[in-house]
Amino acid sequence: MIKKLIIATSMVAALAGFVAPAHAEYPTAPVQFIVPWPPGDFEDVLTRMIAKKMEEKTGVSASVVNKPGGGDGPFPGALEVLNGPTDGSMVGSFVIGVPIVGPVLDMGIEEDSFTPVGIFLTYPFVLAASGDAPYSNMAELAAHAKENDVVLGHFGAGLTPTRASMAAAAKLEFEFADDSAFDMLDCNTLSAGDADVINTTLALIEPCLDDINILANIGSEPIAKLDGVETLAAQAGINDIELWNGLFVKKGTPQEVVDVLADIAKETMMGEEAQQLMVETGARVYWQDAAASEARIVADRAKNAELSQ
Secondary structure, rough: OOHHHHHHHOOOHHHHHHHOHOOOOOOOEEEEEOOOOOOOOOHHHHHHHHHHHHHHOOOOOEEEOOOOOOHHOOOOHHHHHHHOOOOOEEEEEEOOOOHHHHHHOOOOOOOEEEEEEEEEEEEEEEEEEEOHHHHHHHHHHHHHOOOOOOEEEOOOOOHHHHHHHHEEEEEEOOOOOOEEEEOOOHHHHHOOOOEEEEEHHHHHHHHHHHHHHEEEOOOOOOOOOOOOOHHHHHHHHHHHOEEEEEEEEOOOHHHHHOOOOOOOHHHHHHHHHHHHHHHHHEEEEEEHHHHHHHHHHHHHHHHHHHHHH
């Protein structure tokens, strides 16, 4: 009997030793995090923190690769991940537009093309104008735009802030005379007169924040550091859909890969460096797991559809 127990125990130990490495094996090769925007904004900064943490914890090289898509927004970068492997060597750091808008654009992205690892960022996205613009909120912009041409600059026609801005204009009964997509929307965009109103994040206009007008922020709640600025939803009567960013992998990626990525990303977002970024910038930094992220995506699909009505 004792001999049988010893053999059985040895077999269990052997099986445990055989199964356990499946989780620990990832990553065994360099990992690329694809950020479909130029360097410098929140998703880039936070994804670089995740890559750094992965290197520290696993000893395997991890890097951020920026793939800006110009007028096509994040979709060329998303398609690169979609056409890549399912071994976790290529991870997408994507905004809401990839899983929400991508499937309706007939470009090969389906609703289940990507598996969410988790959502970690809500952008402090705003509508901004130059300091000498004759409007400082949405009601004043609407009144001005009914009599004058106003050009909107954005990061892509299909993206949430752009769609929210267009829906707000319709609710307030005005139209932008024109709109253009840019790779970068910052202080120079306004000072050069490339656009009259821009959809961008606080990080990109922080250097000239005192010299411009913030008309509204796009999200479910006001940004604390923008005293007196109301949300676009409150000013225009549209829903409060907001621009978020998360980690995604191609459908079919093993669960153990998703788990490792989630553990590292959650630890990074809860860390001092990421939380300090939230305090300083007005961005919301957190960790929403895969199940909660999937539920959020479903809810946001309904909100996004409502913007078109």
